[in-house]
Amino acid sequence: MADRRMRRFFGSATSGAAAAVLLFAVPSLVRPEVPAVQTILIPGVALELSFRALQPGEVILVKRREDPSVRRIDLRLRTQTRRVEFDGKSRTVLLGIDVAARPQSYFMEITTERRDGSKENVFRKLTVGPKEFPETNLTVAPGMAKAPPEEAERIKREAALVASVLGAVSPEWLGEGPFVSPLPEGEPFPNFGQRRLYNNEVASTHMGVDISAPEGTPVRADNAGRVVLASDLYYSGMTIIIDHGLGVFTFYGHFSKILVKRGDLVKKGDLIAEVGHTGRSTGPHLHWSVRILDSRVDPFSLAALPLE
Numbered sequence: 001m002a003d004r005r006m007r008r009f010f011g012s013a014t015s016g017a018a019a020a021v022l023l024f025a026v027p028s029l030v031r032p033e034v035p036a037v038q039t040i041l042i043p044g045v046a047l048e049l050s051f052r053a054l055q056p057g058e059v060i061l062v063k064r065r066e067d068p069s070v071r072r073i074d075l076r077l078r079t080q081t082r083r084v085e086f087d088g089k090s091r092t093v094l095l096g097i098d099v100a101a102r103p104q105s106y107f108m109e110i111t112t113e114r115r116d117g118s119k120e121n122v123f124r125k126l127t128v129g130p131k132e133f134p135e136t137n138l139t140v141a142p143g144m145a146k147a148p149p150e151e152a153e154r155i156k157r158e159a160a161l162v163a164s165v166l167g168a169v170s171p172e173w174l175g176e177g178p179f180v181s182p183l184p185e186g187e188p189f190p191n192f193g194q195r196r197l198y199n200n201e202v203a204s205t206h207m208g209v210d211i212s213a214p215e216g217t218p219v220r221a222d223n224a225g226r227v228v229l230a231s232d233l234y235y236s237g238m239t240i241i242i243d244h245g246l247g248v249f250t251f252y253g254h255f256s257k258i259l260v261k262r263g264d265l266v267k268k269g270d271l272i273a274e275v276g277h278t279g280r281s282t283g284p285h286l287h288w289s290v291r292i293l294d295s296r297v298d299p300f301s302l303a304a305l306p307l308e
Ligand SMILES: [Zn+2]
Pocket: 206, 208, 209, 210, 286, 287, 288
């Protein structure tokens, strides 16, 4: 049963011939153990970090700890900078570890500004461990792995549109509490980060998770935010992108029907669309992915975190 569904979805980005090859490629995939969320304190700094794992594709939630002497803390990790304010209500601060991040030690630069005006700068080591992502290797006829040349211009235009949408960071947090699955009754596949090889060459990395459900199943907003894209795209079909603020975006694809439009404000749990198989997909499912600034991360890593 699971194998049959997986065949359909793992084959969804490719042709019928390639999908047939997947019959043999899929059974080696095993659902990975999901680690529990852990919290660490940074000695001498009024912050705590929560995450499932320090690995590529994971999300780190940063929370402030009680310290009346602190006004704000600026953080820098790899290419991402974040500010934690200690005045007013708690603010959500998320850092992403990109799916393609090299497993190694990174230094997080932490600048604490105190109310007396003094500043301290410290570096703390965060060791990002290796992660094994699933892989499928498909043997297809030369030329079958790529989109037809007449679609190249459309694909390029749509990639630029998505990049410009994801590049526009809203300065305010729009979400409310933790993220939830947009399709909780569906069957998620452990295919985040899956490397898809065609004829032994890496053709693509799967940047989201696929969740199987019958066509027409309602899909809901994973958190509050603003719809910043609601369009029919070549690869992901009928697609929605929701901006949750501070560079956090969720992306949903392959719908049969879109029920919101660009500019709409949605609440967590609002109906946004129905499951379908538009775009490069041979069976009904939801493709769900998350971007945090420049990091592509596992949506279930984000949904595991106890956001306030
Ligand atoms: Zn997908």
